[in-house]
Amino acid sequence: MTMNNSIELKGLTKRYRDFTLGPVDLTLPGGAVLGLIGENGAGKTTLMKSMLGITRPDGGTVRLLGRDAAAAKGDIGVVLDDCFFYEGLRVKDVDAVLSGVYATWDGALFEAYLHKFSLDGAKQVKALSRGMRMKLSLAAALAHRPKLLVLDEATAGLDPVVRDEILDEFLNFVSDEEHAVLLSSHITSDLEKIADYIAYLHKGQLVLHDEKDRLLEEYGRLVCGGGELAEIEPSYLVGTRKGRFSAEALVRDREAFCRAYPKLTVERVTLDDIMVFVNREEQV
Secondary structure (H helix, E strand, O other), rough: OOOOOEEEEEEEEEOOEEEEEEEEEEEEOOOOEEEOOOOOOHHHHHHHHHHHOOOOEEEEEEEEOOOHHHHHHEEEEEEOOOOOOOOOOHHHHHHHHHHHOOOOOOOOHEEEEEEEEOOOOOOOOHOOHHOOOOOOOOHHHHHHOOOEEEEEEEOOOOOOOHHHHHHHHHHHHHHOOOOOOEEEEOOOOHHHHHHHEEEEOOOOOOEEEEEEHHHHHOOOOEEEEHHHHHHHOHHEEEEEEEEEOOOEEEOOOHHHHHHHHOOEEEEOOHHHHHHHHHOOOOOO
């Protein structure tokens, strides 16, 4: 493995009776943020749990921070889709619990995050809203000074102001090449702000994995008449949506398409556009 890769997955596979993840090949260099997107049930959480060894994968290899997942465990901060702390625990007691788990635990840093996230140390976990639980999990994940953050919907349930503060934390975290973030999120606007790379899972398969800016430049959103759509070379079309009077499509190789069809208007895309139209690819 190249030492500047924080994540390297080769052929990662997990099979259930009615769902199969992979095989997935994916890398993330240090100093970068990877946004993981996909519809509900696409396999995002399964990928994270299999990668971390929480769920035993059925095939493939996993290297995290240049080591096996088990060996790298102490250098990985994890926030899954819900808070894992005992509900009767007080927020401030998380310090005592985790200081015995992580050799690098920093109690003063944890306290600073509690203050920053407006978390009341005297409250029990069961009294926290979902958003507050996510903030507690994030504070705990950051307080042992990890080198890799793995986050499943970590900004879900948070108001826009707090979300923006947390996104800034992630950008600060990856300001050197020793740190990286894997962030799964349905809030694709967050990923458009901070992600360097995007991985798109669809029905358990990794259908896109590239630099975010390259993806947003590569694809375009076309709005045209149904007759105009019918005359377009199919290889340009990724997915379509047809209405009574007009049609929309996601086109690939936007620059070449615009040269081939200069009279048609192609708009810039969002990550949401890419997700929606890739799901419609079979309609082309």
